[in-house]
Amino acid sequence: xxxxxxxxxxxxxxxxxxxxxxxxxxxxxxxxxxxxxxxxxxxxxxxxxxxxxxxxxxxxxxxxxxxxxxxxxxxxxxxxxxxxxxxxxxxxxxxxxxxxxxxxxxxxxxxxxxxxxxxxxxxxxxxxxxxxxxxxxxxxxxxxxxxxxxxxxxxxxxxxxxxxxxxxxxxx
Numbered sequence: 001x002x003x004x005x006x007x008x009x010x011x012x013x014x015x016x017x018x019x020x021x022x023x024x025x026x027x028x029x030x031x032x033x034x035x036x037x038x039x040x041x042x043x044x045x046x047x048x049x050x051x052x053x054x055x056x057x058x059x060x061x062x063x064x065x066x067x068x069x070x071x072x073x074x075x076x077x078x079x080x081x082x083x084x085x086x087x088x089x090x091x092x093x094x095x096x097x098x099x100x101x102x103x104x105x106x107x108x109x110x111x112x113x114x115x116x117x118x119x120x121x122x123x124x125x126x127x128x129x130x131x132x133x134x135x136x137x138x139x140x141x142x143x144x145x146x147x148x149x150x151x152x153x154x155x156x157x158x159x160x161x162x163x164x165x166x167x168x169x170x171x172x
Contacts, residue, residue, distance in 0.1 A: 004029060004061045019134035022067050023127050029062025030124040034117045040110045062123075065089075074137055 004025035011021035035058065038051025066082065073081035096116075103111040 001060050001063050004064045005067075008064065008067065017134075018071060022064070022071060022134055023131065025064055026062045026068075027124045027127050029058045029060070030120045030127070032058025032061060033120045034058070036113055036120075037117045040113055058120075062120075068131070068134060071134055072136060074139060 007025045007028075008021045011024060012018065016024075033055045035051045036055035038055075039048040042048060042051075065085075069082050069085050070078055099115065100109075100112040103109075103115060105111070
């Protein structure tokens with residue numbers, strides 16, 4: 001994690017945008033972590049240990065996603081945003097073991113390893129192409145969302161469907 005932070009800071013000093021500097025180490029780490037596929041294709045203990053070492057290094061290298069949260073969240077809501085981010089991210093600690101339990105056939109873990117590597121590839125793709133510009137959300141845009149939500153709730157109450165309306169939980 002320290003090396004990815006150093007790389008991110010180096011990229012910022014060299015003039016890269018905040019988005020490139022924060023996303024690049026995560027993408028590189030996720031791609032390195034796909035080395036976990038290596039043990040599926042070899043019986044050499046040395047190669048298996050080497051592949052797993054690279055994969056776990058890549059996993060650690062990609063673990064600076066908190067820098068994106070702290071760079072994009074409202075300053076007064078960084079803790080709340082980080083908590084929600086970590087909660088959703090840690091849901092995998094419940095779902096992945098269950099899924100791996102279904103994928104394992106006897107003592108063959110190859111399907112589960114393929115699943116883990118494909119998840120890393122999907123994550124790298126999302127960080128590269130789905131996550132947009134890395135910039136702090138402005139207070140004004142949150143207020144606009146809250147006003148739109150409040151108007152929607154008022155319209156729903158006027159129609160008599162107050163039980164169906166949903167307002168955004170934004171502590172303003």
